[in-house]
């Protein structure tokens with residue numbers, strides 16, 4: 001009985017210690033990242049390309065080029081997200097729009113959101129020259145800012161085999177752009 005009491009006492013003090021440690025570590029985490037917790041911080045090491053599955057041409061919809069980040073934000077909220085899941089959106093005109101803050105974990109590719117940037121091209125499978133030029137800009141920007149090389153640009157379908165998104169053969173994409181960058185395409 002004496003032994004049992006001693007054990008109980010030890011467990012209680014251990015439990016009290018753990019509570020203090022836990023409280024302290026939570027306080028530190030919130031001090032480091034005001035307004036957020038560690039769990040929603042993004043550490044981009046790869047880029048995942050998507051398409052928005054909006055119309056590609058006038059033939060399919062006269063207002064095919066009107067959609068952008070604001071629309072995706074609305075669609076994603078309707079699906080229950082707290083905001084747009086992608087970090088960047090490239091409109092048909094080539095304009096690059098900021099979506100979710102890139103420091104925040106995205107919501108665009110299950111299992112890979114914690115270390116990636118989500119880039120979404122408006123359209124479905126026929127992208128404009130201006131959109132591709134903006135992709136080059138982002139390749140350069142992410143290489144400078146995060147050290148992400150062209151080999152670490154992936155398509156959504158490479159992580160989810162039930163998807164075709166973004167309908168770009170990524171092996172060719174990487175191969176061509178690697179060559180392009182060697183030839184100073186964006187220098």
Ligand SMILES: [Zn+2]
Pocket residue numbers: 049050051108156163165166
């Ligand atoms: Zn996708």
